[in-house]
Amino acid sequence: MSSKRQIKLGAVPMGVGGPGRHNLWHDPEVPADASVSVEWFIDLAQQAEAALFDLIFIVDSQFITPDSPPHYLNRLEPLTLLSALAVTTRHIGLVGTLTTSYNEPFNVARRLASLDLISKGRAGWNVVTSGDAGTAGNYGRDEHYDYDTRYGRALEHVEVVQKLWRSYEDDALVRNRETGQFLDRSKLHALHYKGEHFSVVGPLNIQRSPQGQPVIFQAGDSHQGRDLGANVADVVFTHAPSVEKGQAFYRDIKARAERLGRNADDIIILPGAQIYIGDTDAEAREIERHYHAVDHSFEQALAEYGRSFGWHDFRQYDLDAPFPVEALEHARSSFYTAAKAATDQAVANGWTLRQAVAAGLQLRPNAFVGSAETVANEMIRWFEARALDGFNLYIGHPEQFRRFTREVVPILQERGVYRRAYEGSTLRESLGLEIPRNLR
Template sequence: MTRKIHLALHPYGVGGPGQHGLWKDPGVATNATNASIDINYYIAQAQAAEHALFDALFIVDSQFINATYPAHYLNRLEPLTLLSAVATHTKHIGLVGTASSTYNSPFNLARRFASLDHISGGRAGWNVVTSFDTGTSRNYGLEEHLDYATRYGRALEAVRVIRGLWDSYEDDAFPADLETGVFLDPSKLHALNHVGEHFRVDGPLNLSRSPQGQPVIFQAGVSEEGRNLAAQVAEGIYAPGGSLEDARAYYADIKRRTAEAGRDPDHIKIFIHGGPVVAGTDAAAQRRAKDILAEDDDFDRNVGLLGRAFGAHDFSQYDPDAPFPDVAHLAEKGGRTGAARIIGRATEQGLTLRQVVESFNDHKVSPFVGAPGTVADTIEQWFAAGTFDGINLAFRNNDDLAAFVDGVIPLLQQRGLYRTEYEADTLRGNLGLPIPANSNTVRADTIPTTSDTAPADSDTLSDTLVDAR
């Protein structure tokens, strides 16, 4: 078998959405209340994952909170700062950070991720998000959150601008010739001169390309807009998972859209979410999984969690035993796809607010629960069925991570499903992704140049970027 399973680690800190009791778990860290702001916690997580030959450490983010938000969200480190520190304590594992294309400028994002790419020696990845929380707008001087079409149009343009900035220098732009006294060949430095619907960016970026050419672009798209964005620009996808049938349908859909966009479907790696629970026997693992659900079964917290899909709407104002309220109008600027699913289920089944909130625990039941052999069998079954290229793993605590690494990974290796050593020093190399051709080098090779040739206009450059992928 030539295909290998890719694994990423998604640390929870003191507990993200649905992990309301995690901050109490003594296995999270020595001082559980500080795990989410303890850089040593993240370094240890990354080193453990690197020891197990994982592809990447994945850090999520958001920029709006209220008191109902999960413990980890209330007090956590900024992703790029965090990953830059982790980079100096690791050698192989990729470092993927979340940053919003809605509330960041392309130049700033391009510089920050390119810096992480250099600091890590070519291991950076950018998880492109359009911002889920509607309240974020008021932290950036805007009265309202942008609608779906605007957010995704802005995201596509931002990625294209950022990729153009990452190509500001050709690979041989710095001869640094002591004899001639020439440090930079100015003909190898290119301004972007982008003027688009959402951005105007001159460039160039004051940083060269890294050993992997450009950071890897990740995205998590479920809506039509999200899936189309993924097909056009993403190289890694964080997929919702769900049932085997749902995951297989999503996988096939993204691969199809990618091919229709003129790209190689093998150049987009789809990671499903997975929260394995591994124990000595299947029965022990099932008991452990039920205990975790019980630890997190906090009705009031789940009410707050439900509100995130509807723009941080306060559902505590309603009678929990009355029919689910009419809040469809709140979904457009929040998590539209998830909100629509919630509303549809509530309407079709005649659910009360309490029943909807209680059903929130359903999404936390992992298919990868059991003894090591059982979990390895299930992973192999899903992989062979065409549901994923990789799994984005989240573990309750370090003991659960160790149980998976020590029990499941050796079995996957024995079956030829998982690497026994890293293939490369870069994230691209380990994911099997090509180094992107520098768009300016491509243009120089294909377009005649004269002394008065003007810089490429933004549309032409964007087209070249997509074609070069």
């Protein structure tokens, strides 16, 4: 395993179009059923693996409205999809989103451990707490959990899952036909756990994988979210709008981890990134402007605006009246951090609702746009400034992903900041993470 710090890369498929990309499915290179086409995902995963990506990252949610982005309206369940990718790839990590709010630890532990064994140690779990408040109604609850409950439950959930993953010691299953011994009973451990949110007897009925246990991913920018990531995550998925803000987030997560007694180097920071490549910098900026214009519209943005506010419908308001600050109350159990930021910005600028939606639609030029050389240089600049440890690349228009893998990846390799071969067979080996000790 190389001792030199190197850029990590993840691929985040947007299918037929995620938030802000409602019209992505109009691209003739994107199958109209891409989000439920296992063949499309297999092809994308194999492209990413050929370019030596660390992982493919499947985002998920379990509540929709007719105004949800196309990819959300009709998509495959993450672990079912990743099981198919596990048998059609060999090295790339397979990361799936599962909520701690509406799953039980035993079920999550078993499903992820199964994927980890099927893939021979390439599974990862993106831990989320379900920001879409409407999810409660799909699971027999009248109300969604409040912020503190969601994050308290999440921390306990992950801890219980990790305990379940330690049910078997590594050599517990003897499988000795000569002696007739299949199990060393002394090396199988029940849990008998009782906590604030969960009660689990155990043990889990599946052995550890070659990487010990799945890699834990987490995304959340609130104070509770950052604390959760610093506490349990191996990899934190975030958003970094500038080098300076990326550095601030990087330092904050590492400092929180150290206060919790963790080694800061054991946490990898991977922001999401949009990348556009042209033959020249000017052409790449024109490509960025073109896709920004065609992939969304004001009407779609207005309909989608309420997602952070618990899918509150902003179409009921006068577009040219002052921004309806009272709508923030609907975000209390949803994506409150994002909703409050949007509200505060609207108030500070004296915006009408129309202006607030339009502001969200404005093109904010991405940092990673230009010729292949320009994009590679900028990626390296952010990496060496320790604003991040790598990038989760949003995969939208297919020709842009192909250009990245064919043109940018070789430059990163030539500059010595990206691998020329996989370091091993597991996700932990790719990411440079230690196998967790099976403490008893």
